[in-house]
Amino acid sequence: MKIAGHHLVERDPYRPRCEWGEDVTVQWGDCGSVFSPHGSYVTAFFEAFPKGFFIRGEGKTVSDAELDAFIKYERMLACGNNHQWRRGSYLNGGAHCRVCGQFGTPFKPINPLGHMLKPLTWWEKRALSDHDLWVEKRFIQRETPDEQKLFRQLRLRLFLFGWVNKEGEPQPAAKEAALVGKG
């Protein structure tokens, strides 16, 4: 077990009691806020970070919270590498194990098909015009690679849905336009 550095001071006397694995980093606090639809409350918490995972326990005291977290940790260990992941409504690669309840990110994110194949919204058009990026040559020199990708996608969608370029710039090749759908 590795204790997070900010606890290694004299005024924080709490030390974990459970047998956490060697590579598990832990931290805790006696006044974590929890926001829920049924009302917010303050609780002691204990958090553990086994490799690739996050576990949080709560309770009246840090000690209770550690026990709560440790029960989840043992349940997770019992699954070993045989978690039964269920994606549920997560699109970001996240899933819960249906056996131990642990959350993880075992999957690649899902990109809904055709999410690029739609006309620009008003604010997307606005983004292009605000940045004066209707003409490709201008943004290539000026923006970061991520912004270039974003604006290239916006421009391709703009062409795909029938924008006529008044400055006489050629339409992008059909092949390039087809790539828009692949994000």
Ligand SMILES: [Zn+2]
């Ligand atoms: Zn599991």
